[in-house]
Amino acid sequence: MILRLAIASLLARALTVGMTILAIALSVALFLGVEKVRTGAKASFADTISGTSLIVGARSGSVQLLLYSVFRIGNATNNVTWESYQDIAARSDVDWIVPISLGDSHRQFRVMGTTQDFFEHYKYRRGRSLALSDGVVMDDLFDTVIGADVAAMLEYDVGDPIIVAHGLSSFTEHKDQPFRVSGILEKTGTPVDRTVIVSMEAIEAIHIDWQSGAKIPGQSTPADVIRQMELTPKAITAALVGVKSPLQTFALQRAINEYRQEPLLAILPGVALQELWGIVGIAETALLAVSAMVVVTALIGMMATVFSSLNERRREMAIFRAMGARPRTILGLLVLEAMVMAAVGAMLGLGLLYIGLAVAQPILDSALGLWLPIGAPTLREGAVLLTVICAGTIVSLVPAIRAYRMSVADGMMVNT
Numbered sequence: 001m002i003l004r005l006a007i008a009s010l011l012a013r014a015l016t017v018g019m020t021i022l023a024i025a026l027s028v029a030l031f032l033g034v035e036k037v038r039t040g041a042k043a044s045f046a047d048t049i050s051g052t053s054l055i056v057g058a059r060s061g062s063v064q065l066l067l068y069s070v071f072r073i074g075n076a077t078n079n080v081t082w083e084s085y086q087d088i089a090a091r092s093d094v095d096w097i098v099p100i101s102l103g104d105s106h107r108q109f110r111v112m113g114t115t116q117d118f119f120e121h122y123k124y125r126r127g128r129s130l131a132l133s134d135g136v137v138m139d140d141l142f143d144t145v146i147g148a149d150v151a152a153m154l155e156y157d158v159g160d161p162i163i164v165a166h167g168l169s170s171f172t173e174h175k176d177q178p179f180r181v182s183g184i185l186e187k188t189g190t191p192v193d194r195t196v197i198v199s200m201e202a203i204e205a206i207h208i209d210w211q212s213g214a215k216i217p218g219q220s221t222p223a224d225v226i227r228q229m230e231l232t233p234k235a236i237t238a239a240l241v242g243v244k245s246p247l248q249t250f251a252l253q254r255a256i257n258e259y260r261q262e263p264l265l266a267i268l269p270g271v272a273l274q275e276l277w278g279i280v281g282i283a284e285t286a287l288l289a290v291s292a293m294v295v296v297t298a299l300i301g302m303m304a305t306v307f308s309s310l311n312e313r314r315r316e317m318a319i320f321r322a323m324g325a326r327p328r329t330i331l332g333l334l335v336l337e338a339m340v341m342a343a344v345g346a347m348l349g350l351g352l353l354y355i356g357l358a359v360a361q362p363i364l365d366s367a368l369g370l371w372l373p374i375g376a377p378t379l380r381e382g383a384v385l386l387t388v389i390c391a392g393t394i395v396s397l398v399p400a401i402r403a404y405r406m407s408v409a410d411g412m413m414v415n416t
Contacts, residue, residue: 006336017341020305024345027291027298028388029352032381034291036357038284040372044125045277048190049240049269051123053249056080056088056256057238059263063279066272069100069238072110072191075168076102079235084262088239091255093248096121099236101203105168109150111196113203113233119145121242124190125371134158135183138199141227143182147193151184158184162196164206166215174206176220189371201231241266295388299395302341306334306399334400335393342392346385350377 010017049055049070057065058078067073089097098121101113119130119137135158138145144162156162162179166172179198187193205226209219243249249268256266357374365371377385 028349
């Protein structure tokens with residue numbers, strides 16, 4: 001009976017009630033949307049590198065090694081000698097190893113020297129492999145494969161020339177050894193999108209005429225001569241390592257960290273990623289706080305709507321009381337109305353969220369590499385909806401108690 005009265009009362013004020021429900025729905029959709037983006041961003045962050053057991057570099061800090069080897073941020077404190085790299089590669093517990101050489105750039109994009117094994121063993125987003133949207137992997141000394149962002153921002157196509165600059169902020173370029181774009185990678189949402197990839201031999205080739213970080217005056221070795229030279233690297237910046245068995249990971253890590261020939265550091269990518277997320281993750285807390293305040297604002301707006309309608313409904317409340325309705329019935333009616341509004345708003349917000357996800361998912365994946373999975377509502381989302389309904393019920397108690405205290409005489413009084 002009281003539920004029918006509550007629904008009839010809400011329908012009688014359809015416009016005002018509808019706007020209130022819409023405000024709650026939008027705030028709930030925003031809060032849950034932020035939660036989806038937060039978890040999706042965290043998952044994408046954690047999936048920047050997948051399937052790699054260890055990252056090896058010169059001894060520094062785990063976050064620093066992760067930043068420059070995976071995210072191309074900062075610089076290595078030192079290099080790893082080629083002999084040490086070969087020693088690690090020759091270990092029986094190493095399944096595969098991929099060298100990385102950093103230091104040069106192209107129009108503010110990092111240039112990374114590596115081998116073709118990088119395209120086979122580098123994984124992201126839980127095991128996805130790199131794929132080319134156009135062209136082929138480097139098959140010439142001066143070929144390069146570029147990331148999707150490099151191609152888009154610089155408007156490069158397969159076959160276009162690239163001049164690599166020495167260092168990160170240097171105006172000195174390796175003009176004598178221009179590269180050619182041989183392939184363009186598909187969007188990954190990882191730092192690979194902003195990377196110019198060349199071979200390890202190419203890194204050595206462009207520095208043939210350089211010594212101590214500067215070009216030797218008057219010396220310029222022709223490309224044909226360079227191709228005939230021994231271009232074995234002397235050092236690398238870091239290496240990605242895969243072990244044959246996960247049980248061997250910690251033993252290999254300890255062996256590398258205790259390597260006596262030179263000070264090395266081996267880190268677990270997952271552990272270092274969690275450490276790094278702990279540093280930058282404060283932004284997600286701030287974002288959640290802002291979206292939570294939006295939900296609170298919507299609930300306060302609902303309370304204000306109920307308050308503003310009380311003066312118009314004083315006669316209605318008085319008639320109910322005169323017909324024998326108890327004060328607690330009036331209180332229950334208003335609380336039930338608010339509960340219905342909060343419940344409908346919360347469910348509508350959930351529906352808007354999934355509609356938005358269906359529309360935005362392919363766009364965000366292709367443009368930003370951010371994958372937002374669409375699945376059944378999680379326990380956390382259910383808890384949010386339940387909290388909104390309970391909060392809506394609680395805030396409605398303030399105007400409901402006021403209506404509870406209204407007297408019949410006050411309701412029947414005509415204001416002049």
